[in-house]
Amino acid sequence: MTNFYDQLTPFYHLVYQDWSASVHRQGEQLSALIKTEWSSSRKILDVSCGIGTQAIGLAMQGYSVSASDLSEKEIERAKQEAFNRNAEVSFAVCDMRNAHAHHGPGFDVVISGDNSLPHLLTDEDILLALKQMTACLSAGGGCLITVRDYEREERGRNLVKLYGVRVENGHRYLLFQVWDFEGEHYDLTFFFVEENLSTREVKTHAMRSKYYAISTHRLCELMQQAGLQNVRRLDGVFFQPVLVGTRAA
Numbered sequence: 001m002t003n004f005y006d007q008l009t010p011f012y013h014l015v016y017q018d019w020s021a022s023v024h025r026q027g028e029q030l031s032a033l034i035k036t037e038w039s040s041s042r043k044i045l046d047v048s049c050g051i052g053t054q055a056i057g058l059a060m061q062g063y064s065v066s067a068s069d070l071s072e073k074e075i076e077r078a079k080q081e082a083f084n085r086n087a088e089v090s091f092a093v094c095d096m097r098n099a100h101a102h103h104g105p106g107f108d109v110v111i112s113g114d115n116s117l118p119h120l121l122t123d124e125d126i127l128l129a130l131k132q133m134t135a136c137l138s139a140g141g142g143c144l145i146t147v148r149d150y151e152r153e154e155r156g157r158n159l160v161k162l163y164g165v166r167v168e169n170g171h172r173y174l175l176f177q178v179w180d181f182e183g184e185h186y187d188l189t190f191f192f193v194e195e196n197l198s199t200r201e202v203k204t205h206a207m208r209s210k211y212y213a214i215s216t217h218r219l220c221e222l223m224q225q226a227g228l229q230n231v232r233r234l235d236g237v238f239f240q241p242v243l244v245g246t247r248a249a
């Protein structure tokens with residue numbers, strides 16, 4: 001898994017049509033949500049920040065942000081991306097199943113964005129991560145998770161998910177994933193077909209990982225088990241479902 005994201009790091013922004021615009025947009029959307037759910041929050045922890053899509057966006061909205069991820073390479077790039085945007089984020093390498101041991105308590109909001117939790121392949125591991133996230137929260141603080149809606153995804157083998165075409169620095173990239181389900185889990189290969197538009201040379205980069213296609217319903221149950229209250233799924237406020245829960249005051 002770490003290997004998947006270490007390899008993906010230089011290409012990660014290509015997953016988005018315009019990554020910088022998405023950093024701004026996601027920062028605005030998450031900030032609006034945080035203000036509605038847990039007004040006067042200041043201190044945010046992102047436990048699966050990747051190259052910083054949500055962490056940098058929230059720092060640009062004026063929050064005090066700490067952020068970590070399992071992938072060293074992504075954290076290296078996240079630091080550079082934050083520096084380029086004059087955004088202050090305290091970055092670290094850390095497994096989210098160890099978040100409280102690493103970051104300690106006292107956060108107003110703890111987030112895990114864009115389908116990171118389903119990289120943990122069992123309910124036990126997801127519950128462990130959720131308990132650690134909850135322990136990082138001050139009383140009355142909020143947990144915010146965004147995930148793919150697996151109830152809406154077809155199950156099967158050889159499933160192709162097209163991400164589109166990007167053109168950057170004289171290179172054209174075709175992005176797609178291939179999914180193979182086995183029970184509730186699926187193996188994924190992410191293909192980046194890179195064409196040099198001057199020489200017409202073509203290279204294919206392929207990275208492999210595995211996901212647990214856990215439903216948002218089950219995730220909400222696990223959030224409750226982790227000690228969160230008022231757990232709900234919110235739709236239409238972000239590009240994927242958002243799950244929120246609050247630590248008892």
Ligand SMILES: C[S@@+](CC[C@H](N)C(=O)[O-])C[C@H]1O[C@@H](n2cnc3c(N)ncnc32)[C@H](O)[C@@H]1O
Nearest residue numbers: 005048049050053070071095096113114116119
């Ligand atoms: C789809 S990416 C999302 C990254 C970031 N939130 C974003 O939207 O750009 C999933 C992230 O989860 C991280 N991840 C997976 N398992 C993890 C774990 N056990 N602890 C911390 N991070 C993990 C990966 O390294 C990757 O950066």
